[in-house]
Amino acid sequence: MHMADALLSPPVAGAFWAGTAATIGYASKKLMDGQDDRKIPLMGVLGAFIFASQMINFTIPGTGSSGHLGGGMILAILLGPHAAFLVMASVLTVQALFFADGGLLALGCNIWNLGIYPCYVAWPLVYKPLAGDGSSPRRLFAAALLSAVAALQLGAFSVVLQTLLSGISELSFGAFLLMMQPIHLAIGVVEGLVTAGVVQYVRSVRPEILETSGSKGALPAGASLRNVLVGFVLLAVVTGGALSWFASAYPDGLEWAIEKVTGKPELSEREHGVAAALKKLQERTAVLPDYGFRKQDGAPEGAEETPSWPSVDAGTTVSGLVGGALVLAAALTVGWAIRAFRKTRAGRPEV
Amino acid sequence: MALEAAYSDIGRLDRLSYKDTAIHRLDPRAKVVATMLFVVAVVSFPRYEVLSLLPFAVFPVLVAALGDIPAGFIAKKVLAVSPFALFVGMFNPLLDPGTVSILPGATVSAGWVSFASILVKFVLTIGAALLLIATTSFPGICRGLRRLGFPALFVSQLLFLYRYLFVLMEEAMRVVRARDMRSFGSRGAGPRVYVRIVGALFLRTVERAERIYGCMLARGFRGEVPSMREEKLGPADGVFVLASGSFFALCRLVSVPEAIGRFVRGLAG
Numbered sequence A: 001m002h003m004a005d006a007l008l009s010p011p012v013a014g015a016f017w018a019g020t021a022a023t024i025g026y027a028s029k030k031l032m033d034g035q036d037d038r039k040i041p042l043m044g045v046l047g048a049f050i051f052a053s054q055m056i057n058f059t060i061p062g063t064g065s066s067g068h069l070g071g072g073m074i075l076a077i078l079l080g081p082h083a084a085f086l087v088m089a090s091v092l093t094v095q096a097l098f099f100a101d102g103g104l105l106a107l108g109c110n111i112w113n114l115g116i117y118p119c120y121v122a123w124p125l126v127y128k129p130l131a132g133d134g135s136s137p138r139r140l141f142a143a144a145l146l147s148a149v150a151a152l153q154l155g156a157f158s159v160v161l162q163t164l165l166s167g168i169s170e171l172s173f174g175a176f177l178l179m180m181q182p183i184h185l186a187i188g189v190v191e192g193l194v195t196a197g198v199v200q201y202v203r204s205v206r207p208e209i210l211e212t213s214g215s216k217g218a219l220p221a222g223a224s225l226r227n228v229l230v231g232f233v234l235l236a237v238v239t240g241g242a243l244s245w246f247a248s249a250y251p252d253g254l255e256w257a258i259e260k261v262t263g264k265p266e267l268s269e270r271e272h273g274v275a276a277a278l279k280k281l282q283e284r285t286a287v288l289p290d291y292g293f294r295k296q297d298g299a300p301e302g303a304e305e306t307p308s309w310p311s312v313d314a315g316t317t318v319s320g321l322v323g324g325a326l327v328l329a330a331a332l333t334v335g336w337a338i339r340a341f342r343k344t345r346a347g348r349p350e351v
Numbered sequence B: 001m002a003l004e005a006a007y008s009d010i011g012r013l014d015r016l017s018y019k020d021t022a023i024h025r026l027d028p029r030a031k032v033v034a035t036m037l038f039v040v041a042v043v044s045f046p047r048y049e050v051l052s053l054l055p056f057a058v059f060p061v062l063v064a065a066l067g068d069i070p071a072g073f074i075a076k077k078v079l080a081v082s083p084f085a086l087f088v089g090m091f092n093p094l095l096d097p098g099t100v101s102i103l104p105g106a107t108v109s110a111g112w113v114s115f116a117s118i119l120v121k122f123v124l125t126i127g128a129a130l131l132l133i134a135t136t137s138f139p140g141i142c143r144g145l146r147r148l149g150f151p152a153l154f155v156s157q158l159l160f161l162y163r164y165l166f167v168l169m170e171e172a173m174r175v176v177r178a179r180d181m182r183s184f185g186s187r188g189a190g191p192r193v194y195v196r197i198v199g200a201l202f203l204r205t206v207e208r209a210e211r212i213y214g215c216m217l218a219r220g221f222r223g224e225v226p227s228m229r230e231e232k233l234g235p236a237d238g239v240f241v242l243a244s245g246s247f248f249a250l251c252r253l254v255s256v257p258e259a260i261g262r263f264v265r266g267l268a269g
Helices: A010-033 A039-054 A072-079 A081-099 A107-131 A137-166 A173-205 A207-218 A221-238 A251-263 A266-285 A301-305 A314-347 B002-016 B028-043 B051-066 B071-080 B083-089 B091-095 B110-135 B138-147 B152-182 B191-218 B235-253 B256-268
Strands: B099-103 B106-109
Touching (some): A010 A081, A010 A107, A010 B152, A039 A072, A039 A081, A039 B152, A039 B191, A072 A081, A072 A107, A072 A137, A072 A173, A072 A207, A081 A107, A081 B002, A081 B138, A081 B152, A107 A137, A173 B191, A314 B051, B002 B152, B028 B051, B028 B110, B028 B138, B051 B110, B051 B235, B051 B256, B071 B110, B083 B091, B083 B110, B091 B110, B099 B110, B110 B138, B138 B152, B152 B191
Antiparallel strands (some): B099 B106
């Protein structure tokens, strides 16, 4: 699930862009230090591979819905964290441009959510300790499965945090969390199983690919990785918290969630209760008070339900409507005129 | 099916970006910077703002018209990616019960206003991003990013990805077609076969990368993809960035629709 521009506020988007850009610089430097330019074409081609593999679907047994490979976790396992992170960053950049997944401002959040969690959190903290030296196929399988689930959970949580910090959506923290985490747990398990399966297949056919990436990425990076992690944790705390992963073309999961929500109208009533309970937390976490649930000055506690709508002067609104319609009409007319002009000129023989 | 559609869409965007119009001739850096300014300005509006956002539509409309980009194609792509914003936004009308009067005598729930704001912002930002790639070749954007200070490694990474995107998508299409022809009903469409397909595709990709690396070494590769193209910012680029930047600033600071509306109503009476 890609974060979208329209749901973000500039400070939140900027903070995550800064974190993401710094990490891209760090990962590039790390790889260049290694003087291993053999990896450059490999990474590029694997980015294309992620695209291609995401377009191959499989049927999930017993449900009839379909799933596909995630990306970040399998790359981290096969390439090591730095290379995997850069590949994910480039994949998401191309997705933002060509598929309009998310948008340019949200790209920082998306790289953070889908790149940093699998590569710099789930890989060193979950996959590495569990997989050990990679000699036991069973441990390898469990490590790949659990790290994929963990990365996706972090990612989903991060989407919730970024949305709430931006204050554009009216959803409360608890309700949004309840919607996102369980569905992404289900998606995560499916993805984890597939990731583990592919890792095991690669191991059985070309074990040396797995070994080099494991030992090379882990040993020298071990100590500095901890520093990076501390840095990330601090950054996350400073920006107000953060976490997420993926779910690109997960229309299946999304539709499922929508169906679930719209099928049970009582859920929205419960959200009101949760919303009220979490209102205090939200006020404290709002970066831009203007965007959040701002308490009106002097308003009693009970009156919080009234939105912070600026006092309405009907005359102003009418002016706005008239002007807005005029501007839109003018813009479209100019666009149409340019097009028409082009056509007539193209129709005439060149002089 | 989705695969073929995605493949043809990328191909179409790619072909559009090689047209030769005033917009296409601008330096990629100018277009990247102007688009980022646009997106930041649009997103910075508070959540109940709808009308003041409308003048921003001038920018994408002008770029599409001057760049000779088919509006219907862009609109279809914007619609295709809307589910997430719709999904999150549709709770605003349910959860924001306050009412506002938008016209004398007509009131509407405040949640609908903020939902409309999300939708307008969504269409504007996504449309701008798509127009950027439709008017600028991807290698051009990569060169622009490199000049703007992105790490060389990351930029070559993007260029490689783009170069092999079409190759690997075609390969995936062939694999899927072969699987579909061999799987009767749902047999063979499950995870077991999928894992082997993806695993095999991965190994083939790795082997391809090794061959590519060998070829590149033979041609003098030293870790960066060089560009022969000299790129200088011309006066047109400066004018484009300045004009669009000041237009965004004006629209951000002054509610243009309201001002025009007042003026028109003043004329009328």
